[in-house]
Amino acid sequence: PDTQVTMQPLPEGRSGEEVLIIAAAGETTPDICSSVPPVIVPLLARAGSMIPVDQFPGGRELIAERLPPGMLESFIAEDGKLYQVPWKGNPIMVQYNTGILEETGVDSLPRTWSEWNQAAAKVTRDRNGDGRIDQWMADIQIESEWRRRLFDFYTFYIAASEGRTLLVDGRVDFDNQIAVDVMGFFATGFREGWYPRSLLAGDMFLMGYFAAHVTGPWNIAHTERLKPEGFRYAFGPIPVPDDYEGEPFTFGDPKSIGIFSNCRYPGAAWAFVRFLISRESDRKLLEIADQLPLRDGLLSDTLFADYFAAHPNMRVFARLVPHTRGFDQSPALQEVFDAISNGFDGCAVNGVITPEEAVRQAAERSRYILKMRGA
Structure with missing residues (x-):
């Protein structure tokens, strides 16, 4: 509650990959980005631009519990660390x-x-x-x-x-x-x-x-x-x-949340990320943006039942979330x-x-x- 959060969209006209790579090179990355393409995370991690989630107590366990079984492994870097929080997906x-x-x-x-x-x-x-x-x-x-x-x-x-x-x-x-x-x-x-x-x-x-x-x-x-x-x-x-x-x-076309190494308040940033991936926030992600959270049991959780009842086409996509694949973690x-x-x-x-x-x-x-x- 004592940390001010300022939000801004990624610049239009360029891909998310290009924007974040340029920002990392110029050390102008945001504290947090909620639309990090996993395909570039290995590049950013190798450059030292991202904070591993593992440094936050219970971070990896919290993320593994949220995701469908077996999905976390595809987001782990070559060095065994987790530099991203898998957030949402778009089954194709x-x-x-x-x-x-x-x-x-x-x-x-x-x-x-x-x-x-x-x-x-x-x-x-x-x-x-x-x-x-x-x-x-x-x-x-x-x-x-x-x-x-x-x-x-x-x-x-x-x-x-x-x-x-x-x-x-x-x-x-x-x-x-x-x-x-x-x-x-x-x-x-x-x-x-x-x-x-x-x-x-x-x-x-x-x-x-x-x-x-x-x-x-x-x-x-x-x-x-x-x-x-x-x-x-x-x-x-x-x-x-x-x-x-x-x-x-x-293909799941996933997007992740990342905390960047120039963040001055990593503890507060992690608290905000935990808020973003809560069940209640995942419901808001569906209701406001019509985007699918990478969460196990989407269709069996009563919290989301009303949304999927009102959006039958989204239900079709949600069934595929556990059967999606993302990107190999190679730079x-x-x-x-x-x-x-x-x-x-x-x-x-x-x-x-x-x-x-x-x-x-x-x-x-x-x-x-x-x-x-x-x-």
Whole structure:
């Protein structure tokens, strides 16, 4: 109560990663940031910019108790310390324009790759008769920026591999047949013309040009606010290989809370963080921001029952929280994603290399990066 808290948003126009890395370099970080991308925590921790939660008595235990079982391990740094407080997540699903599906004879939301491809062949068409395709299956991004791969290759790889990520013990783990198959899945879609090879302006999903959009729970409010009259939609899981029999997994797009080393009042900062991750604050996070706290038992806790009863689409996403994956804690991870993105561009988007070559080259490049970065 004696410590004044001043809040301000992250600057617009730049990614959260860029803002925090620049601030750390200039020693101008905030005391606390509640939207730290876990992908950059290893970089900030290695630079000495973050305070480990372990220095606060009972800190790690409090966080482990809040999270779904097994989730904490993916946030622990290479040195065994915990530099971040996992706060909220955005399980990635597929949002479908059910009107388009029904018009083209697709009776159910695709669950497998074959069902997805069959639907894609039906919905991709020339609607106005000018000889050019103007309706596609999905808006798979063609830009080669690393973060674009979070919502295509990486999400589908996690789903197809029953929750595997890219690295294990700091070593490349995606040089396998599953990654080849995922790369081939997207290559087929681009080759068949189910995804456009050009950038289209505006929200083309809401405008009816795409039958599917890979997205997170943030798009519920966006859709409800901007959807045209008569627009109908539903959310489905990330499609998996036809022979997949495991639990549904997806990318969780998590965000963490971090306390930075230039904080003059670390004890007060930790007290504020504890407040932010309390059950009552998690309910406020849902009610005010429609964002999912990384908390075990979300759907069984009576404190949140009224919210989920009033927001059925959020309930669909909340079911996936325990089955999400985030980021490997390596300071070179963004460069690993760059290598994968280069392979995706050459194979899936442009079709100049095979899926096998794309994965092999990305894995070789990633091993070199990890070695050179000492990661």
